[in-house]
Amino acid sequence: MRRWIGTTLAATVLAMLTMVPGARAQSASPAGDVVLRVGETADLISANPYAVSAGSDWTVVTGQYDMLMKFSDEDLSPAPSLATGCTPSTDHLTWTCKLRPGLKWSDGQPLTSADVKFSYQFVIDHKIPQYRSYFSSDPVFETPDESTFIWKTDAPSFAFDMPPWVYVVPEHVWSQYDGDDLKTIKAVENVPSVVSGPFQLTAWDHGQGWTMTRNPNFWGPTPTIDRIEFSLYTNQEAMAQALKNGEIDVADGLTPGLYKSVQKTPNIVGQEVISDWWLNLAFNFGGQGPNADPLPALHDITVRKAIQMAIDKQAIVDKVYQGTADPGDTIIRQASTYWHLDIPAAQEIPFDPPGANDLLDQAGYVDTNGDGVREDPKTGDELRLRIPASQDTTGAVDAGQLIVGFLKEIGIAVDLQPVTDAKMNDFWAAGNFDAYIWYWSGDPDPNYQLFVYTSAQCGAWEDGCWKDPTFDALYEEQAKTMDREARLSIVQQAQQEAYDQIPSVVLAYPSLLQAYRSDRFTGWTPSPGANGYLLSTYNYDSLLSAHPVVGAAPSSSPSLPPAVWIVLLVVVVVVVIAALRRRRTSDDET
Amino acid sequence: MGGQHYLARKIAYAFVTLIFVLTFNFFLFRVLPGDPVGILARSERLTAADVAQLRSQYGLDQPIPRQYVTYFENTVQGRLGVSLRSGEQVSSLIAGRVWPTILLVGLGTILSTIVGVTVGIRGAWTRGSRFDRNTLYGALVFYAMPEGWLGMLLLILFAGTLHWFPAGGYASADSVGFHRILDIANHLILPCLTLTLGYIGSYSIIMRSSLLEVMNEDFVLTARAKGASDGVVRRHHAVPNAILPTATLIFLSFGYVLGGAIVIETVFSWPGIGLLTYDAIRQLDYPVIQAVFLLSSATVILATLLTDIMYGYLDPRVRAS
Numbered sequence: 001m002r003r004w005i006g007t008t009l010a011a012t013v014l015a016m017l018t019m020v021p022g023a024r025a026q027s028a029s030p031a032g033d034v035v036l037r038v039g040e041t042a043d044l045i046s047a048n049p050y051a052v053s054a055g056s057d058w059t060v061v062t063g064q065y066d067m068l069m070k071f072s073d074e075d076l077s078p079a080p081s082l083a084t085g086c087t088p089s090t091d092h093l094t095w096t097c098k099l100r101p102g103l104k105w106s107d108g109q110p111l112t113s114a115d116v117k118f119s120y121q122f123v124i125d126h127k128i129p130q131y132r133s134y135f136s137s138d139p140v141f142e143t144p145d146e147s148t149f150i151w152k153t154d155a156p157s158f159a160f161d162m163p164p165w166v167y168v169v170p171e172h173v174w175s176q177y178d179g180d181d182l183k184t185i186k187a188v189e190n191v192p193s194v195v196s197g198p199f200q201l202t203a204w205d206h207g208q209g210w211t212m213t214r215n216p217n218f219w220g221p222t223p224t225i226d227r228i229e230f231s232l233y234t235n236q237e238a239m240a241q242a243l244k245n246g247e248i249d250v251a252d253g254l255t256p257g258l259y260k261s262v263q264k265t266p267n268i269v270g271q272e273v274i275s276d277w278w279l280n281l282a283f284n285f286g287g288q289g290p291n292a293d294p295l296p297a298l299h300d301i302t303v304r305k306a307i308q309m310a311i312d313k314q315a316i317v318d319k320v321y322q323g324t325a326d327p328g329d330t331i332i333r334q335a336s337t338y339w340h341l342d343i344p345a346a347q348e349i350p351f352d353p354p355g356a357n358d359l360l361d362q363a364g365y366v367d368t369n370g371d372g373v374r375e376d377p378k379t380g381d382e383l384r385l386r387i388p389a390s391q392d393t394t395g396a397v398d399a400g401q402l403i404v405g406f407l408k409e410i411g412i413a414v415d416l417q418p419v420t421d422a423k424m425n426d427f428w429a430a431g432n433f434d435a436y437i438w439y440w441s442g443d444p445d446p447n448y449q450l451f452v453y454t455s456a457q458c459g460a461w462e463d464g465c466w467k468d469p470t471f472d473a474l475y476e477e478q479a480k481t482m483d484r485e486a487r488l489s490i491v492q493q494a495q496q497e498a499y500d501q502i503p504s505v506v507l508a509y510p511s512l513l514q515a516y517r518s519d520r521f522t523g524w525t526p527s528p529g530a531n532g533y534l535l536s537t538y539n540y541d542s543l544l545s546a547h548p549v550v551g552a553a554p555s556s557s558p559s560l561p562p563a564v565w566i567v568l569l570v571v572v573v574v575v576v577i578a579a580l581r582r583r584r585t586s587d588d589e590t
Numbered sequence: 591m592g593g594q595h596y597l598a599r600k601i602a603y604a605f606v607t608l609i610f611v612l613t614f615n616f617f618l619f620r621v622l623p624g625d626p627v628g629i630l631a632r633s634e635r636l637t638a639a640d641v642a643q644l645r646s647q648y649g650l651d652q653p654i655p656r657q658y659v660t661y662f663e664n665t666v667q668g669r670l671g672v673s674l675r676s677g678e679q680v681s682s683l684i685a686g687r688v689w690p691t692i693l694l695v696g697l698g699t700i701l702s703t704i705v706g707v708t709v710g711i712r713g714a715w716t717r718g719s720r721f722d723r724n725t726l727y728g729a730l731v732f733y734a735m736p737e738g739w740l741g742m743l744l745l746i747l748f749a750g751t752l753h754w755f756p757a758g759g760y761a762s763a764d765s766v767g768f769h770r771i772l773d774i775a776n777h778l779i780l781p782c783l784t785l786t787l788g789y790i791g792s793y794s795i796i797m798r799s800s801l802l803e804v805m806n807e808d809f810v811l812t813a814r815a816k817g818a819s820d821g822v823v824r825r826h827h828a829v830p831n832a833i834l835p836t837a838t839l840i841f842l843s844f845g846y847v848l849g850g851a852i853v854i855e856t857v858f859s860w861p862g863i864g865l866l867t868y869d870a871i872r873q874l875d876y877p878v879i880q881a882v883f884l885l886s887s888a889t890v891i892l893a894t895l896l897t898d899i900m901y902g903y904l905d906p907r908v909r910a911s
Contacts, residue, residue, distance in 0.1 A: 205761075206861070207861030227764075231763065235745075235857050235859055238857070242757040242758065245749060420872070558756060564754070
C-alpha cells in the first residue's frame with residue numbers, strides 16, 4: 001500500500017514538474033503571424049448565419065459575412081459594402097444595386113448577384129426568424145447580370161435604406177440545404193466556413209474558444225491581423241487577470257468594477273462603447289390573459305409620472321453601473337445616433353420626489369391608514385407594485401433595489417422579485433405583475449423598436465400591453481414615409497409620445513465595456529464613431545484598422561520561472577528519498 | 591452461495607435506484623420555472639405559429655406521460671436528444687466535456703486521496719505532535735473554505751500577481767502536438783491544486799480519526815507485545831483495519847468525478863461537465879440537464895455498487911449479514 005502511494009505520488013508530481021516548464025503556448029503557424037487574442041465571457045452558440053441567437057454569435061458571423069449594404073462607421077446608416085450603392089426608383093417600388101467587380105468567396109468561387117438573390121430567397125422560403133421581418137413587403141428579386149441585383153415590391157419599401165440586416169451566403173455551399181426544415185438548417189455547424197468578409201471561422205473548441213483566420217480573397221483592405229483567437233472565460237475576474245497578464249490583447253464585456261480596475265494597469269486602455277440597449281421599468285396595463293391583474297392605478301398617467309419623477313436615474317447610473325452608463329430617456333437606443341431623440345434637459349420630466357408627492361396628493365392618492373403606503377381613492381387598494389426583475393440583465397436587480405427605496409419616499413410599496421429570464425417569460429404570458437425590469441435592444445433602424453410598442457403587439461412583444469392610438473398612428477406613418485428626413489421627424493414624435501405617456505421608464509443606457517492592451521495593438525478605429533465597438537458587431541471595420549505595435553512581445557500563456565521549478569523539483573526529490581529511506585529503516589527493524 | 595446472493599441483491603438495488611433517478615430527473619426538470627420554448631422564442635422573432643412548430647419539433651406539445659415514455663425509450667437506446675440551445679447532439683456535447691472533467695476531477699481526487707490519507711495516518715500515529723496539530727488545523731481550514739473562494743485567491747495570487755499560471759481555460763488555441771499537452775498541464779495546475787486542497791481535509795480527518803480508534807484496540811497492543819516494529823504495527827495491523835471508512839469515501843468520490851466540479855470549473859473557465867451543467871441549467875436546456883444528471887447519478891450508483899462489493903470483500907461480516 002505504502003509503496004504504491006509513494007510511487008504514485010512521486011510519479012504524478014514528477015511527471016507534472018517535468019512537463020510544465022516549457023509550457024508556454026507555441027504557435028502552430030508560421031512565425032511572424034500576427035495573432036490578436038480576445039477574451040470573451042459570452043460563449044459562441046452557433047456560427048451558422050441562419051442560427052445566430054445570442055452570446056458571441058453575432059461577433060463571429062459579422063466578422064465573416066457581408067451585407068449587400070452595410071451599417072456605416074459613423075452612425076450606422078446604410079453604406080456601401082458588397083454593393084457600391086443601391087438606388088430606388090422615384091416611386092420606391094424598385095431598388096437597383098450594383099455589386100463591386102471581381103468579388104470572390106474565400107474558396108475562390110466568384111460572388112455574384114445570384115448569391116444575393118439566393119440568400120434573400122432562402123430567408124423568405126425557410127422563414128428564418130432572425131431576418132424575415134426585413135422582407136415583410138414581399139419583394140421579388142431579379143438578377144439581369146452578375147453584378148446587378150434588383151428588388152421589386154408592389155408598395156413602396158425602405159429596402160436598402162434600412163438596410164436589411166441579412167448576410168449574403170455562398171449559394172454553392174448553402175443550396176444543399178434548400179428545402180430542408182428549419183431544425184436541419186440550424187444544425188449546420190458551418191466550420192470551416194466559406195465567406196466574403198475579412199475573417200473565416202477555422203476552428204472551434206466548444207466551451208473553450210474559437211479561431212478566425214484571415215480570408216485571402218477578402219475584397220476590402222487586407223487586415224494586418226492574420227488570426228484572431230477567442231478564449232472563453234466563465235469568470236470575469238479571470239478574464240481581467242488574463243488581460244493584465246498579457247495572455248489576451250482584448251477583453252470583451254467587462255463588469256464596471258473590473259473595467260475600472262484593469263485600467264490602473266499600464267498599457268491597458270478602456271473602451272466604453274455607446275449603448276445599444278437600455279434598462280427598462282415597464283408598466284403592465286393588463287390584457288395578456290385571464291390571469292392578468294395589474295394595479296388599475298397604473299392606467300392613471302399621474303401615477304406613472306409620479307413614479308418617473310421619484311426615480312433618481314443618475315443614482316442608478318452611479319451606483320449600479322459605476323458611471324459607465326447614461327441616464328435613460330427615450331425608447332430608441334443611443335447607438336442609433338441618427339434616430340435617437342435626446343430630450344433636452346429643460347424638457348425632461350425632472351427627478352423631483354416632493355413634486356411627485358404633491359402630484360399624488362392632488363390626485364387623491366393618500367395614505368388613509370397611516371402605514372406609509374398610499375391608497376387608490378377609486379378602489380381603496382394600496383399602491384403596492386409587484387415587480388419582477390431580470391437576474392440575467394446586467395444591473396436590473398440592483399436598480400430594482402434602488403427603486404424600492406425611491407418609491408417608498410412617495411408612498412408606493414414595491415415587492416421586488418429577482419427572476420431568471422425563463423421565469424420572466426411566465427410572468428409576461430400570465431400578466432400577473434404590475435411592472436417589470438428588463439432590457440430592450442434592437443436594430444440600428446428604429447422601425448422594429450417602435451413596432452414592439454404598438455397596440456397590436458399586446459401578448460407578443462408588448463409585454464406590458466400599452467395601447468396608445470397616437471403612437472400607433474405615428475408608427476404606421478413612419479413606416480410609409482420614404483424620405484429619410486421626413487421619417488426622422490415622425491420617429492422623433494413617436495419617441496416623444498412614448499416619453500410623455502410613460503408606458504415604461506427608460507432607466508439607463510449602459511455601455512458595453514471593452515479594454516485592450518495598447519502595447520500590443522494600436523490604431524483602433526472603433527465603429528460606429530469614437531465610442532464604437534472594437535470587435536465586429538454592426539460591421540467589421542474596426543478589426544481592419546487595428547495593427548500590432550512594432551517590436552511588441554506577442555501575448556502568451558505565463559508559466560513558472562525556471563528557478564521555482566528547480567526548487568520544487570529538489571524539494572520533491574528530497575521528500576521522496578527521505579520517505580523511501582525511512583521505509584527501508586522501518587523494514588530493517590522487523 | 592452467500593456471496594452470490596449478496597452481489598445479486600446489491601445489483602438489483604442499484605438497478606432500481608437507476609430507474610428511480612431516471613424518472614425523478616424527468617419530472618424534476620419539468621417543475622422548474624419557465625418554458626424552454628419561451629426562451630427560444632424570446633431571443634428570435636418568431637410568430638405564434640413558429641413557436642407552436644418549435645414546441646412540436648421538440649415534442650413539448652405532447653402530454654407529460656407521453657413525453658416520459660419517449661424519454662425513457664430514447665434514453666435506454668442511448669439517444670439523449672439535441673440541445674435546445676445549440677441544436678447539437680447531447681451525446682457529442684457531453685463527449686467533448688468528459689475528458690477535461692476526468693483530467694481535472696480525477697487527478698484532483700487521486701492527489702487529494704494520496705496526500706490526505708498519508709497525512710491522516712502520520713497525524714494519528716504521532717498524535718499531539720506539531721505535525722499532527724498543524725496538519726489538523728490546516729485540513730480543517732481547507733475543508734471549511736468554500737472552494738470557489740479558495741480558487742479565486744489562488745487565481746489572483748498565482749495568475750494575477752505572480753504571473754505563474756494562465757488565468758483560466760483549457761489550452762491556448764494555437765498550441766498543437768506535444769506543446770498542447772504541456773499547455774493543458776499548465777492550465778490544469780491551478781484548478782487541480784484548488785480541488786486537491788479542498789478535498790484533502792475530508793480524507794485526512796477521516797483517516798486520522800479511524801486510525802486513532804484502531805490504535806487503542808487489543809490486537810495493536812498484541813502486535814506490539816510480539817515485538818513488531820512501529821512501522822510494521824502501523825502498516826500491517828493498524829492501517830488495514832482503519833482504512834474501511836476512508837476507502838468508502840474514496841470510492842464514492844470517484845463516483846462523483848463525472849459529475850464535474852461546477853464551482854471550480856466555472857472559476858477557472860474549465861470546459862468540463864460541471865460547466866456544461868451550469869450553462870444548461872441557466873438556459874433550461876432540458877435534454878442536456880437530464881443527460882448530465884443521469885450520467886452523474888449513474889456513475890455514483892455504480893461507485894456505490896462497487897463500494898458495497900468491495901466492502902463485502904474487505905469485511906466478510908458485511909457479506910454474511
